Amino acid sequence: MTQDDWGQIKKRLLKTVGQNNFTTWIEPIEVGPLSEGIATLYVPTTFVGNYVSQNFSDLILHELRSVDAGITRLSFKQSPSAAKPAIKTAARPAVSHARPNPMNAAPLDPNFSFDNFVVGKPNELAHAAAKRVAEGGPVTFNPLFLYGGVGLGKTHLMHAIAQELRARRPEMNVLYLSAEQFMYRFVQALRDRKMMDFKELFRAVDVLMVDDVQFIAGKDSTQEEFFHTFNALVDQRKQIIISADRAPTDIKDLEERVKSRLQCGLVVDLHPTDYELRLGILQNKVAAQLAQEPHLVVDDGVIEFLAHRITSNVRVLEGALTRLFAFASLVGREINMELTQDCLADVLRSSERKITVEEIQRKVSEHYNIRLSDMIGPKRLRSYARPRQVAMYLCKQMTSRSLPEIGRRFGGRDHTTVMHGVKRIEELKVSDGQIAEDIDLLRRALEN
Ligand code: ADP
Numbered sequence: 001m002t003q004d005d006w007g008q009i010k011k012r013l014l015k016t017v018g019q020n021n022f023t024t025w026i027e028p029i030e031v032g033p034l035s036e037g038i039a040t041l042y043v044p045t046t047f048v049g050n051y052v053s054q055n056f057s058d059l060i061l062h063e064l065r066s067v068d069a070g071i072t073r074l075s076f077k078q079s080p081s082a083a084k085p086a087i088k089t090a091a092r093p094a095v096s097h098a099r100p101n102p103m104n105a106a107p108l109d110p111n112f113s114f115d116n117f118v119v120g121k122p123n124e125l126a127h128a129a130a131k132r133v134a135e136g137g138p139v140t141f142n143p144l145f146l147y148g149g150v151g152l153g154k155t156h157l158m159h160a161i162a163q164e165l166r167a168r169r170p171e172m173n174v175l176y177l178s179a180e181q182f183m184y185r186f187v188q189a190l191r192d193r194k195m196m197d198f199k200e201l202f203r204a205v206d207v208l209m210v211d212d213v214q215f216i217a218g219k220d221s222t223q224e225e226f227f228h229t230f231n232a233l234v235d236q237r238k239q240i241i242i243s244a245d246r247a248p249t250d251i252k253d254l255e256e257r258v259k260s261r262l263q264c265g266l267v268v269d270l271h272p273t274d275y276e277l278r279l280g281i282l283q284n285k286v287a288a289q290l291a292q293e294p295h296l297v298v299d300d301g302v303i304e305f306l307a308h309r310i311t312s313n314v315r316v317l318e319g320a321l322t323r324l325f326a327f328a329s330l331v332g333r334e335i336n337m338e339l340t341q342d343c344l345a346d347v348l349r350s351s352e353r354k355i356t357v358e359e360i361q362r363k364v365s366e367h368y369n370i371r372l373s374d375m376i377g378p379k380r381l382r383s384y385a386r387p388r389q390v391a392m393y394l395c396k397q398m399t400s401r402s403l404p405e406i407g408r409r410f411g412g413r414d415h416t417t418v419m420h421g422v423k424r425i426e427e428l429k430v431s432d433g434q435i436a437e438d439i440d441l442l443r444r445a446l447e448n
């Protein structure tokens with residue numbers, strides 16, 4: 001196998017794997033000696049070696065065999081020339097005065113500010129923690145770990161922190177990026193043999209923000225590098241802010257030591273939105289829209305209806321509103337219930353509540369730790385009657401069943417019994433904090 005042969009093979013590989021893959025993975029490979037049917041391929045790092053061996057080895061072997069049919073296996077080895085910079089990088093201390101190149105920061109959305117963030121019960125803790133970190137004072141909790149489901153405002157809060165920090169403390173190096181960008185940079189640095197620059201860049205920030213960190217789970221060497229960056233910054237008492245779609249303990253394929261590191265600061269979650277929060281967000285958006293298009297009219301009840309019906313995530317809610325306004329603007333009509341139903345038929349259909357009476361009964365009996373049969377059955381003990389009334393109340397609120405139908409499913413009770421139960425809970429919700437909390441919890445559990 002000559003270098004020329006290898007050059008030809010590379011050309012063919014380029015066609016098969018595409019330019020991007022080629023530049024990242026194949027280009028840096030050099031061909032080494034061949035012995036006993038095993039072809040040695042030199043790779044810049046073990047990471048690249050592992051990746052290539054998992055993804056392209058069949059292809060490469062096939063091409064090599066077309067030149068030399070005696071080749072039966074590939075062996076990936078770190079190239080001797082790549083070893084040197086790695087050692088230098090490790091030995092060299094971080095340069096603290098180097099400023100990250102602004103090109104390296106992800107762009108921030110000016111709409112994602114604290115001013116535009118509506119605070120409600122589900123996100124008040126996350127918001128308070130974000131605000132505190134955005135003051136840029138001495139580091140109190142490190143890292144701040146924000147987690148929550150899709151569209152609940154993690155990225156919004158991260159951008160808000162970054163923007164506020166940049167405004168308040170312009171001397172600080174604030175670097176915001178997604179975990180995916182972190183990985184991409186890391187791979188690029190490996191490929192270009194610029195690990196030293198990479199390390200310097202990250203070690204020189206004052207505040208590091210990494211969004212959607214669940215992305216690096218299972219990506220072993222990226223995780224490893226992230227861990228080192230993380231530790232180096234914590235040692236220097238630099239602030240780190242992380243977001244993920246779930247709690248550190250629930251991220252699969254994340255090393256234990258990384259998990260425990262992530263948990264040692266403050267971990268706060270963004271809960272699914274409740275009706276009040278959705279209403280607040282919508283009102284804000286509507287006010288902003290109306291400021292731009294004052295001729296538009298929004299009927300009473302439309303916003304409440306949307307807040308009630310679209311519970312999935314804020315992004316969907318915003319999308320619905322944007323479409324509604326665009327539609328109304330185009331056809332020159334006021335935004336009333338009819339227009340809303342027309343314009344958002346698909347969104348409304350897909351977010352239609354499919355909660356059943358049985359589901360509610362099951363959840364409520366689990367919550368109060370009583371048997372389902374006791375809740376539905378005739379027993380009148382308070383410890384059964386109260387949960388029963390809670391379940392009736394939720395059935396009335398969350399399903400489209402009528403009172404007689406609900407009564408039938410609760411052991412054939414009369415509709416007046418159901419009505420009484422619903423009323424009783426409505427009263428208790430005001431006077432009894434525990435009941436209010438139970439209902440809130442149950443409703444959330446059912447909506448998910
Ligand atoms: P995540 O990163 O958690 O998936 P995002 O931060 O991208 O979610 O939020 C999705 C959309 O919802 C964004 O347009 C964001 O501005 C909006 N949003 C989410 N929560 C709020 C809130 N509390 N107030 C205002 N807008 C919000």
Ligand code: MG
Nearest residue numbers: 154155211212
């Ligand atoms: Mg996000």
